[in-house]
Amino acid sequence: MEQSFWMERWQQGRTAFHQESVNPWLARYGPDLFQNAHRVLVPLCGKSNDLFWLAARSKYVLGIEFVDQAVQAFFAENRLPFERSAEGRYRCLTAFPGQLEIQAGDFFALKAPPRFDALYDRAAMIALPPELRARYVPQVIRLLNPGARMLVVLIEYESSTVSGPPFSVTGAELEASYGHCCRITALGHEEAPAPERLRAAGLSAVREFAYSIEKQFDPADTADEMRA
Numbered sequence: 602m603e604q605s606f607w608m609e610r611w612q613q614g615r616t617a618f619h620q621e622s623v624n625p626w627l628a629r630y631g632p633d634l635f636q637n638a639h640r641v642l643v644p645l646c647g648k649s650n651d652l653f654w655l656a657a658r659s660k661y662v663l664g665i666e667f668v669d670q671a672v673q674a675f676f677a678e679n680r681l682p683f684e685r686s687a688e689g690r691y692r693c694l695t696a697f698p699g700q701l702e703i704q705a706g707d708f709f710a711l712k713a714p715p716r717f718d719a720l721y722d723r724a725a726m727i728a729l730p731p732e733l734r735a736r737y738v739p740q741v742i743r744l745l746n747p748g749a750r751m752l753v754v755l756i757e758y759e760s761s762t763v764s765g766p767p768f769s770v771t772g773a774e775l776e777a778s779y780g781h782c783c784r785i786t787a788l789g790h791e792e793a794p795a796p797e798r799l800r801a802a803g804l805s806a807v808r809e810f811a812y813s814i815e816k817q818f819d820p821a822d823t824a825d826e827m828r829a
């Protein structure tokens with residue numbers, strides 16, 4: 602989606618995707634999945650309070666979010682003192698002396714190394730239409746070390762009449778996108794109320810799925826980039 606689409610949603614306060622409490626999948630599976638995580642990446646982080654949960658259990662958490670208002674809201678609403686710096690095109694806000702950082706900028710422009718050993722994707726992949734998901738997954742793979750673990754939360758629904766965001770992303774798509782270099786494990790699923798935008802289009806419920814994904818190795822194109 603265009604940045605203007607998300608800016609408008611934040612400006613209008615249409616952010617029902619935001620959860621005040623820790624995501625239940627993260628609370629349940631995070632302690633095991635992220636137990637050895639040092640550097641955790643949270644793409645498309647919004648003002649997610651899950652950043653605190655992750656920061657309490659790792660050395661460094663980096664959230665990436667391109668709407669300034671969301672980044673400002675995270676620090677203001679949590680009354681969190683922060684320092685400002687800049688990293689290339691990104692405006693960086695950092696709290697807990699270096700441990701929790703949000704960089705305001707486009708996820709697709711983020712460069713590695715240093716790479717990350719964990720990634721949390723809740724409402725990130727499903728926020729993107731198919732053509733951007735096709736760029737998102739290679740970017741995620743590029744930014745992770747082999748052995749890195751991800752927790753990915755997706756939703757599925759009958760999408761022939763309703764369109765996202767949030768988009769329906771199936772297990773089959775996940776396999777086709779990540780399967781060539783990652784091991785994917787389904788953790789669980791449950792029915793959830795349809796998000797606001799889908800409800801307005803007549804859908805009452807969606808199925809929410811959680812997966813753990815472990816990157817096994819760098820695919821050839823990423824390995825070439827790393828050597829260059």
Ligand SMILES: C[S@@+](CC[C@H](N)C(=O)[O-])C[C@H]1O[C@@H](n2cnc3c(N)ncnc32)[C@H](O)[C@@H]1O
Binds near residue numbers: 608620668
């Ligand atoms: C559905 S929200 C989810 C936010 C967060 N993950 C959560 O669980 O609350 C998606 C967020 O991604 C941001 N976003 C979308 N595309 C982005 C991009 N290319 N780079 C950085 N942020 C992006 C939007 O501004 C929005 O805040």
